[in-house]
Amino acid sequence: MSYEFDFTDVFAAWPELLQALVDTLILSASAMVLGLAVSILGALGRTSGPRWLRWIITEYIELIRNTPLLIQIFVVFFGLPALGLKLSSNVAALLALVVNVAAYGIEIIRAGIESIHKGQIEAGKALGLRPLQIFRLIVLKPAIQAVYPSLTSLFIMLLLNTSVCSVIAANELTAVASNIQSRSFRSFEIYFVVTLLYLCLSTFFWIVFAGVERAFLSKPAR
Amino acid sequence: MRAPETADLLFIVMAARWTVLLSLVAFLGGGLGGALIALARTSKRKWVRLVATGYIKVFQGTPLLMQLFLAFFVPGLFGWSVEPWAAAAIGLSLNASAFLGEIWRGALEDVPSGQWEASTSLGLRYVPTMALVIAPQAVKIAIPPTIGFLVELVKGTSLTSIIGFVELTRAAQIVNNATFRAFTIFAVTALVYYAICRPLSAYGRRLEQKLRVGTR
Numbered sequence: 001m002s003y004e005f006d007f008t009d010v011f012a013a014w015p016e017l018l019q020a021l022v023d024t025l026i027l028s029a030s031a032m033v034l035g036l037a038v039s040i041l042g043a044l045g046r047t048s049g050p051r052w053l054r055w056i057i058t059e060y061i062e063l064i065r066n067t068p069l070l071i072q073i074f075v076v077f078f079g080l081p082a083l084g085l086k087l088s089s090n091v092a093a094l095l096a097l098v099v100n101v102a103a104y105g106i107e108i109i110r111a112g113i114e115s116i117h118k119g120q121i122e123a124g125k126a127l128g129l130r131p132l133q134i135f136r137l138i139v140l141k142p143a144i145q146a147v148y149p150s151l152t153s154l155f156i157m158l159l160l161n162t163s164v165c166s167v168i169a170a171n172e173l174t175a176v177a178s179n180i181q182s183r184s185f186r187s188f189e190i191y192f193v194v195t196l197l198y199l200c201l202s203t204f205f206w207i208v209f210a211g212v213e214r215a216f217l218s219k220p221a222r
Numbered sequence: 223m224r225a226p227e228t229a230d231l232l233f234i235v236m237a238a239r240w241t242v243l244l245s246l247v248a249f250l251g252g253g254l255g256g257a258l259i260a261l262a263r264t265s266k267r268k269w270v271r272l273v274a275t276g277y278i279k280v281f282q283g284t285p286l287l288m289q290l291f292l293a294f295f296v297p298g299l300f301g302w303s304v305e306p307w308a309a310a311a312i313g314l315s316l317n318a319s320a321f322l323g324e325i326w327r328g329a330l331e332d333v334p335s336g337q338w339e340a341s342t343s344l345g346l347r348y349v350p351t352m353a354l355v356i357a358p359q360a361v362k363i364a365i366p367p368t369i370g371f372l373v374e375l376v377k378g379t380s381l382t383s384i385i386g387f388v389e390l391t392r393a394a395q396i397v398n399n400a401t402f403r404a405f406t407i408f409a410v411t412a413l414v415y416y417a418i419c420r421p422l423s424a425y426g427r428r429l430e431q432k433l434r435v436g437t438r
Contacts, residue, residue, distance in 0.1 A: 003299040066373065066419035067412045068380035070391055075412065078404035156283075163285035167384060174287060188295045195288040202283035 009184035010193050013176075020176035021197060027090075027172050028159045031097035035158070036151075038098060039105025046110055057106065064103035069164050072096045077168045093162075093170035101158050108154065112147035145217050152209040156202050163198070173197060230397045231410055237393030238414050244389060245376045247311045252318020252375070259323025261352070264330050274323065281320030287381050289313050294385045310382035314375065321371050329364035330356060366433060369426030373419045380415070390414060 010017075046057045064072065076099070077092040087095065116139050124134040166174035177194040181187050262274035281289065293313030297304045304312075333356050341351040383392035394411040398404050 002301065062420060062423070063412075063416060066377075066423055067415045068377040068391065070380045070383070071394075071408055071412045071415060074391075074394075074398075074408045075405070078398065079408050080405070082403065082405040160283075160285040163287045164381065166287070174285070188292070188299055191288060191291040191295060195284050195292060198284045198288060199280060203279070206283070 003188075005189060006186060007189050007193070009186050010180065010189045013180050013184075016176055016180070017173070017194070017197070020171070020173040021201070023171040024159070024162050024173040024201070027094065027097070027162050027165070027170070028155070031094055031101055031162075032155050032158055034094070034098045035101035035105050036109075038102040039109045042102060042106035043109035043113060046106055047113055061103045061106060064100055069096065069100050069161055070167065072100055073164060073168060089165075089168045089170045092168060093165035093172075097158065097162065097165070100161070101154065104154050104157075105151075108147050108150045111150075112143040115146040116143055141217075148213060148217055152205070152213075155209075156205055159201060159205065160198065230401060230407075234390065234393050234397055234407065234411055235414055237388065237390050238418065240387070240389040241376065241379050241391075241415075242418065244307070244310060244314065244379045244382065244387070245372070248314035248318050248375055248379070249372060251311065251315025252322050255315060255319025256322025256326055259319055260326035260330055263323060263327040278320045278324050281317050282324070286313075286317055286378055287384060289317050290381055290385050306382065306386040309385055310379070310387045314378060314382070317378070318371070318375055321374070322368065325367045325371060326360065326364050328367075329360040332363050333359045362433065366426050366430035369422055369429065373422050373426070376419055376422070377415065 042057050042060075045053045049057070073093065073096040076096040077087065077089065080087060080092075120138050120142075121134055124138045129137070162172050163174040165172055166178055169175050173194055177190050181190045184190070259274050259277060262270045263278070265271055265274075290310065290313040293316070294304065294306070294309040297309075337355055337359065338351065341355045346355070379389055380391040383389060383395065386392070388396070390411060394407050398407045401407070
């Protein structure tokens with residue numbers, strides 16, 4: 001192997017990479033929060049809305065889940081201006097990610113809602129629990145227990161998917177990596193380091209999410 | 223700049239054959255790799271399990287786009303130049319190996335351990351037990367999630383357009399650069415992906431329901 005590794009350009013760019021890492025986190029977190037809000041509304045509509053609304057939500061889920069995120073980003077960024085809605089690359093990236101993540105989130109939240117049986121609430125009433133106690137102990141905690149693992153994997157999927165937003169030059173890690181690559185020509189070095197950064201991010205969240213689950217959501221021992 | 227003609231749309235639709243072909247190649251490559259990973263993950267030797275777990279963590283913990291970039295640039299370190307299609311096939315196969323390996327490990331472990339004990343008591347060694355007793359039962363469990371992953375794989379091929387492989391998404395970009403009718407072009411492209419993926423998703427779900435009824 002005659003290739004000489006040269007990481008100087010990559011390490012010289014560390015302030016840029018650090019900022020991009022923060023931007024990736026901000027983009028993922030905002031898409032997750034907005035996506036969850038849409039998912040909760042969508043799940044309510046999907047479970048208890050009128051028939052036409054349930055149909056629309058089901059078809060939306062199918063359409064998004066059966067097309068690539070990259071095409072969804074292109075439709076939002078290049079397609080919507082043709083219909084008179086011009087978005088900056090950051091807003092377009094956020095919108096595409098929210099639309100994408102909600103299609104998965106709705107099904108997860110719906111499963112959470114459906115995991116609570118009516119009999120459980122009635123049992124709580126019969127035991128003399130107050131409404132707030134019923135909500136906290138019988139509805140909220142089991143529902144979160146039921147959806148927590150899926151929601152955390154959804155977040156990590158979203159975090160990794162933000163890299164696709166580099167194609168429209170949104171502010172995030174992969175786009176900055178491409179910039180550094182195009183001025184230093186150190187393709188392997190930059191993508192290797194950035195891949196490691198993504199691995200650190202996802203491992204960090206895996207550990208944190210597992211810790212939170214153990215500390216707060218573990219089921220009582222029987 | 224010109225209006226997109228029927229020929230342009232046909233060019234996009236026809237490019238879907240490269241998407242399908244790449245998906246099949248990656249599924250074959252990923253199937254071989256995934257079988258190895260699944261066997262390694264269920265091995266009796268600890269270090270073999272650790273290596274397989276590490277492989278899965280790395281490929282599930284980094285973006286597919288980065289994996290494709292590295293598949294494109296790493297051969298250059300050895301002085302080999304690879305065509306985009308080869309980098310795409312290798313990158314997607316390595317990625318699919320991790321996901322299929324994890325799916326199939328779950329299926330292998332779902333086969334009741336009594337089946338292992340029964341085979342051992344019949345005097346069967348590891349290979350015949352795995353090949354004749356465990357794997358055939360695991361296949362039934364594994365098919366629905368495998369089809370689900372196939373949908374992810376087809377969608378994943380769209381990222382190979384970024385390293386320059388001309389498939390469905392890249393064809394759409396080429397037409398878009400010439401005509402600037404972005405909404406129509408990308409909507410048509412989305413529909414082509416939908417036409418490939420929706421039947422697969424529906425089929426996978428139907429098999430899953432059937433399996434659930436069967437094991438009840």
